[in-house]
Amino acid sequence: MGGGIEMLPPCILQDILYNGRLGPVDLASLEASSYMFRAASGIAPYRFKSIAELAAHHSCQMHPVFENFPPRARLELLARCEGNWKLVLHFLNSLQRSSGLSVGGSGRDVLVAAGRYHTLLVDRKGELYACGTGGSVLGQNPAVSNLQRPASIPLPAAATRIVQISANFNHAAFVTESGQVYTFGDNVSCCCGVGESGQPISKPTLVTTLERNPCQQVSTGQGYTVALTRNGELFSWGCNSHGQLGQGNTQEQFRPRQIEEFNESNPVAQVSAGICHTLAVTKSGQLFSWGYGSNYCLGHDDFLTELRPKRVEHGGFDDLFIISAAAGDEHSAAIDSLGYVYTWGKGYCGALGHGAGTDQRTPLVVAALKSTRAVQVVARRRKTFVLGDNGTVHSFGWMAYHSLGVQGKSASDTVVSPQSLDLALHGHKVSTIAAGMYHTLVITRKGAIFGFGDNDSSQLGPVSVTNETPLAVRIPAEVFSCVTGVVQD
Structure with a gap:
């Protein structure tokens, strides 16, 4: 025929x-x-x-x-x-x-979240694993404080497939396919939103306050948590010493409470919690920031602390359509609808990528990345990572245990301008980046995970390669293949 x-x-x-x-x-x-x-x-x-x-x-x-x-x-x-x-x-x-959002996701992708000295992974079957050091955030028996190899974390029967996960210092949160939020960890300042403050939550526990508010994203800061509902509302709880909860005060919040500024008329598309400041991008493309402002990371051209969300309008942001943002320890970053990257805040160690270590009071485009259409930016301790739509990763800031992945630099060096990791990653195309305090992981489009940086607490698991030192993995190496089932050539 x-x-x-x-x-x-x-x-x-x-x-x-x-x-x-x-x-x-x-x-x-x-x-x-x-x-x-x-x-x-x-x-x-x-x-x-x-x-x-x-x-x-x-x-x-x-x-x-x-x-x-x-x-x-x-x-x-x-x-x-x-x-x-x-x-x-x-x-x-x-x-x-x-993006780290669950909306539109199939729930079949490998997920990674990097905390202070630990890593959490979700495999394609939806099973959760942990390794490293972190006590209750490892999701094991309270007597277990360190895992040198990924160990499974038992999930409640009602916890359907995990579609999004976040980790910071010593607590974590994830969203299930049904939109329910679960948390576990040290629960300092009741950052888990369940139980009494300071009482560790060693097993993933449902945040019952949010049961009737299906969520699409959670973001964990230092001692606090923010959840984004499918309706674009924001709820926050935990530590509030600098107003990072956006509730108009500095009182700890033991249970999730809605941030008034965001509702059906002003819905949020993405949120990012830092050490003590928070960023939110609305569906209308506006960026809001609140919390600790003395390091300029709020982007308001001052060093004032904001107890409620305030729109970022400096640096031309009043005329831009912002699509995502990242709150670091002492700096911030964002991407606009054209894929341009902007950074501001504390600039020492080159974390802003502007070619120097100076501070930046308002958002400024990273000129060296203008040829890159960025789709993800990650800001953590004195370092920044940018992912382009071509699958290439750029990094800049403090090398710290080789966690930038830049070759030819010592662990104490700084990188003040964006450097491509394409050669270091052997040309593998990356789909997602996750950064902890001093360790970094990237997931390739084929589902393999590469890690580099600090491994003193086994947060990268067992890495049997020649570039490993007692403290760090200097050259990006494939890790956690026992969980992903993917082994790259």
């Missing part, structure tokens, strides 16, 4: 193209393999150069990230992607994959 895909009825071809399951690579393959998909389309307003481009445009219009973009931001992103809708779709998909 002769013919080919060109012989299929138009309605079937249209369904193939518009079902939303074809990614940019799939569309490019169709375009390259069949004249039908290379044929130009005269459909206004863009006069698509091919039917595959028309399909990519359709997928972009339906994308949950793109639907919030105002018309100008959409056109500017298209121009930045060389007028190629497949590149726009690739950017949006990469952004969604690395």
Whole structure:
């Protein structure tokens, strides 16, 4: 029987193209393999150069990230992607994959969260593992304080598949497929939102206060937690010494309490908790910050502490559409709708990437990354990581136990301008980055995990490679293959 895909009825071809399951690579393959998909389309307003481009445009219009973009931001992103809708779709998909949000996720991806001296992992089966040092945050018997190899953390029967997870100093939180939030750890200042303050929670425990508020993201700071609901509301609890809970006071909050400024009329798209300041990006592309301001990390051109969310309008942010932000220890970072990266706060050790160690009072674009379409930025202790939509990682700041992954530097050196880790990672394309205090992990698009930095507490697990020292893994090496089941060449 002769013919080919060109012989299929138009309605079937249209369904193939518009079902939303074809990614940019799939569309490019169709375009390259069949004249039908290379044929130009005269459909206004863009006069698509091919039917595959028309399909990519359709997928972009339906994308949950793109639907919030105002018309100008959409056109500017298209121009930045060389007028190629497949590149726009690739950017949006990469952004969604690395965002740490559960919405739109399949719940089948490998997840990693890095705390102070520990690491938490979720495999493709949805099982949770821990290794390193951290006491109750390891989710084991209270007598267990260190795990040299990943150990399974028993989950409550009601805890359906984990779709998002966060870890900071010594507590952690995760969101299940049904939107329920579970926490465990040292519970200092009642940061777990369950039980009495200071009483460790050694097993993942449901935060019952949020049962009727299904969530899409949790973010753990130092001694406090923030949860983002599927309706765009924010709840916070735990330590509030500098107003980092955004409740208008400095009183500890033992149970989740809603932040009044964010509701159905001003919903949040993403949140990030730092040491004692918090950042939130709204669906309208505005950035808000609150908490400790003496290190300029709030971006308000002053060093004042803010007890309630205040919009960041300096550095041109009043005219930008922000899509994600990261609150570090003493600095902050954000990405706009074009994939440009901005940093501000304490600049020592080069954590801002501006070529010097000076402080920055307001957001400033990282000029050295202007050619990169960034989809994720991670800010932790005196260091920053940026992931591009091409899967390449850049890092800058303090080397500290080689946790930047930059080769040819000592553990005490600083890197004041972004450096690519492409060679160090042997060309592997990365989909997500997680950084602890002094150790870093990246997940490749194939699901393998590479780690580098401090391993004195076995937070990277057993690493039997020649670059390991008693204290650190100097060169990125594959780790946790016993959990992921993935082994790279």
